[in-house]
Amino acid sequence: MMMTKLRIWGGAGEHGRSCYVFEGKQHRIMLDCGVKKEGIGQYPIFPPQKVKELTTVLLSHAHEDHSMALPLLYKYGYRGEVWTTKATAEQLGSYFRSWQTYVESRGGELPYSEQDIQSITYRYLEDEAPSGVWCKACPGVRMMWGRSGHLAGAVWYIIEMEGKRLFFSGDYSRESELLAADAPDLCMGEGIDDLPECKPQSYLVDISIMDNAYGMDIDPQPVKLERLRVEMEQILRSGGHVLLPVPAFGRGQELIVWASEQFPEQAIIVEPDLWHGLKQLNRWREWLRPGASTRIKHVLNSDRVFVPRDAAERISLLERNTATIIVTRDGMMDSPQARWYYQYLSDNRHMLNDMDSGENIRNSVILTGHASNGSFGKHLLERADSNDICIAQHLTYKVHQGLSDVRQMLKDLPSKQAVLVHAPKPQTDLVRDVLIREENNAHGGPAREVHSVEPGSTIEV
Secondary structure: OOOOEEEEEEOOOOOOOOEEEEEOOOOEEEEOOOOEOOOOOEOOOOOHHHHHHOOEEEOOOOOHHHHOOHHHHHHOOOOOOEEEOHHHHHHHHHHHHHHHHHHHHOOOOOOOOHHHHHOOOEEEHHHHOOOOOOEEEEOOEEEEEEEEOOOOOOEEEEEEEOOEEEEEOOOOOOOOOOEOEOOOOOOOOOOHHHOOOOOOOOOOEEEEEEEOOOOOOOOOHHHHHHHHHHHHHHHHHOOOOEEEEEOOOOHHHHHHHHHHHHOOOOOEEEOHHHHHHHHHHHHOHHHEOOOHHHHHHHHHOOOOEEOOOOHHHHHHHHHHOOOOEEEEEOOOOOOHHHHHHHHHHHOOHHHHHHHHOOOOOOEEEEEOOOOOOOOHHHHHHHOOOOOOOEEEEEOOOOOOOOHHHHHHHHHHOOEEEEEEEOOOHHHHHHHHHHHHHHHHHHHOOOOOEEEOOOOOOEEEO
């Protein structure tokens, strides 16, 4: 008898290229198909001949490390659908263009064609069932989805197939400033009659793939935001500029709203694509927390927020406004626009007048997310010098889970096995060891298997 298996083709023991296959005797369900932003791009390690065997594909959200390898599936013969949300599908075009620009800037070529991108066929989750309600993915497979709080359109999944259940958290955050997150709960919605084991202390799923991008970090969002506020206030008070490089969708829009509320007197320069994303987010109100739309509208109507149309207008805004907050696309600082801002803020000439006053003025680049090896952002962090006119530093804005969040998720949705993902293996090993010790202390022996694995691994379910 064939065992149900979970195949890890990317995403565990590393940051990037999320790709997992839940495989039974009859069905093979792929969860995400992303890239790793290193070199000219690293792709999931699935054997091309296995692609035609996929039953269906589920996509958690639009970020490149979860989605940019999807066209490879169609290149290798997949002709099925990709299940996702309407918001995610709408964002993907921007990410495909951005990914191509990145690869070409590194002297590489995409391993797929525009035709492969156009071949992707989407099926929208909202058209099949609301959040927290079971629906049929295909004959013999049913699933449930919920909002993950990571960005508009981002979801988690629970899949039931051939007598086994899998939970995939996607990228999950309970602590978004603007986005709502649904707690994963099998004992809700339709299908509860089929779940007699919904009792305290029972295992509700056989295996979970769980976001643990922040490893051992236990700091909640308010602590991280206070660190960010204090650092920004210090730079702005001295007359310096603060540059916040961010992804096109997600924490960028959240930081625009947060910064405008924390520093209501400061000018904020927001690049057009991020401004468009903020307007778009306000249209997707089903993804927002109560009151978030009011906060967004206040920023959209602010006379302290400026959206430059070209380089000349950027320079004019920077020269006209001291102590400016700048929000630009590309959290890893690889885009020409992000680098242009850094070069401007590092240039002695534009600060001569301020230096005449005797003030010790510094500009700052603050990276609030992951910076891959080889990225310009990583380079700036590694060579950071306190004597630079523009200093680079890393202060996280929370959009993933750390140790305390993983504990809570295992409590909300008890799993026989848990696979920790989205962080380098040494960090994941530490979390695994802590969780196993806690299990042993609580139960007098191992009760749940917690895995720290790498691409190429297979786990029997």
